[in-house]
Amino acid sequence: MSKRIETDLQTFVKFWLVPIGIILVIFLIEKALTGLIIIGISIFLAIALRPLMQKVNGFFTKHFGRDKKHQTVSAVLAYLIVVLVLGTIIAIVGPVVVNETARFVQHFPETFETTFGGWEGINNFGRNIGVNNLEGEITNALSGLSNNLLGVLGNNLVSSVSGVANIVMKVVLILILTLLFLLDGPGMMESFWNRVGTKDGENKPAKVGRRIITKMANVISTYMSRQVMIAIIDGCASASITFVLSLIFNFSSSLALPMGLITMTFYLIPMFGQFIGGTLVTLLLLFSNPVAGGIFAIIYIIYSQIENNIISPKIQGDALKLKPLVILCAVVIGMYMFGLLGAIIAIPIAGCIRVLVEEYPNIKAARG
Numbered sequence: 001m002s003k004r005i006e007t008d009l010q011t012f013v014k015f016w017l018v019p020i021g022i023i024l025v026i027f028l029i030e031k032a033l034t035g036l037i038i039i040g041i042s043i044f045l046a047i048a049l050r051p052l053m054q055k056v057n058g059f060f061t062k063h064f065g066r067d068k069k070h071q072t073v074s075a076v077l078a079y080l081i082v083v084l085v086l087g088t089i090i091a092i093v094g095p096v097v098v099n100e101t102a103r104f105v106q107h108f109p110e111t112f113e114t115t116f117g118g119w120e121g122i123n124n125f126g127r128n129i130g131v132n133n134l135e136g137e138i139t140n141a142l143s144g145l146s147n148n149l150l151g152v153l154g155n156n157l158v159s160s161v162s163g164v165a166n167i168v169m170k171v172v173l174i175l176i177l178t179l180l181f182l183l184d185g186p187g188m189m190e191s192f193w194n195r196v197g198t199k200d201g202e203n204k205p206a207k208v209g210r211r212i213i214t215k216m217a218n219v220i221s222t223y224m225s226r227q228v229m230i231a232i233i234d235g236c237a238s239a240s241i242t243f244v245l246s247l248i249f250n251f252s253s254s255l256a257l258p259m260g261l262i263t264m265t266f267y268l269i270p271m272f273g274q275f276i277g278g279t280l281v282t283l284l285l286l287f288s289n290p291v292a293g294g295i296f297a298i299i300y301i302i303y304s305q306i307e308n309n310i311i312s313p314k315i316q317g318d319a320l321k322l323k324p325l326v327i328l329c330a331v332v333i334g335m336y337m338f339g340l341l342g343a344i345i346a347i348p349i350a351g352c353i354r355v356l357v358e359e360y361p362n363i364k365a366a367r368g
Contacts, residue, residue, distance in 0.1 A: 034170075037338070038170060038173050038174055038177065039177060041174055041341065041345075042173075042174050042177035042178045042180075042181055043181055043185070044220065044345055044348075045174070045178045045181075046178050046181035046182045046185055047217050047220045047221055048220055048221060048224035048225075049078050049079065049082060049178070049182060050182075050217070050221045051221050051222075051224075051225045052078040052081065052082070052225075053071075053074050053075050053078040053182060054074075056073075056074040056077050056078050056081075057070055057071055057074035060073065060074060071186075072183060075179070075182040075183050076179070076182075076183070078182070079178065079179050079182055083175070089261045089265055092257065092258050092261055093258045093261050093262055093265075096255065096258040096284075097258075097284065189213075193206065193210050204366045205363075205366040207366070208359065208362050208363055208366040211359070211362075212355060212356065212359050212363075215355045215359070216351075216352040216355050219320060219348055219351040219352055219354075219355060220348040220351075220352070222320075223320060223347060223348045223351060224348070226315050227267075227268060228268070229315055230267065230307070230311065230312050230315055231264045231265070231267035231268050232264060233307070233311060234263050234264060234267045234274065234277075234307060235260040235261060235263050235264025235265075235267070236260060237260075237263075237300075237303050237307070238259050238260045238262070238263035238264070238277075238278075238281060238300065239256045239257055239259060239260025239261075240256070240260075241296055241299050241300060241303070242255055242256040242259040242260070242281070242285065242296065243256035245285070245289075245292045245295060245296060246292075248292070249288075249289045249291060249292040251288040251289050251292065252288070255284070255285070255288065259281045259284065259285070262277050262280055262281055262284075263277035263278060263281055263300075264277075265277070266280070268344060269340055269343055269344055272331075272335075272343065273343075274304055274307075274308075278297070278300045278301070278304065281296065281300070282294075282296055282297045282300070320347065320348075320350075320351040320354070321351075321354060322347070322350055322351060322354060326350055327347055327350065330346040330347055330349065330350035331343050331346045331347065333346065334346025334349070
């Protein structure tokens, strides 16, 4: 027995158009994903720069009085300070890395002979572990590795050039958008909240939304400012260790500053950045003096334990109120989704999610 189902036009439209609309939105988001990520990174950086901008603005207010123009000048100065600092770090560290690598290659035979006793010492070690011709094994392995690398570089040369150009374009866009968000973002947000009725307090959902957004911005800016503070301490410690080792092992003490800048910069990458920076500095010091590089690694490992268990918790405190397991999961997810950049922003994003969870009862009450 057949049944006839009748439906009105409104139900029919909802049944078909809503799924189609959702699919269309997902398709458009996928197409614009790169642009959305660039905009998101720019907003994140603008929020992270907010404490510095506020300090600069406070300086102008204290010495020159309150003026709307000071906020614009403060945003530009805060932006320029960060760009100049990053440019200075690159200008100092880049030549040192290149020079140390070139010097290591130039003096490799002498270092190899002094440290390992040349190929004779390598072969003696090989005979002790049951390998009669360790020199030949190493030579064949290096030859195969170099041939593979040359093949890969040759095949990917064109794509690498286009990839570098694409990265440069994205970086320029992020820099421009970050500055624009610093200049126009606060005013746009204030205008938006006033329009939706938070100024007179009548619109409760908008009022709750404004409080949530403010808390999220505070999470991001607080995390980044304290992370920079700990990174500076880490860089100073690395530079001090390198300077002392240079006096003991008679290599250039001018390496202290670049080594400190390397560890300071990489420390901004949560969880893994300290390991990456310490490993890179260890390798560069190995180029100058293998013994000094090994001692640096041992001292830095000891210091990193002190920093991670005493210094960092003391400075960061309970600002984000996140458990270590949550932090690790957030970093892993962020890293696999967006690489190192995802690892950097993963923890403050987790803090923002915590804010949403805490404010959920207020959101529910405002909607009711």
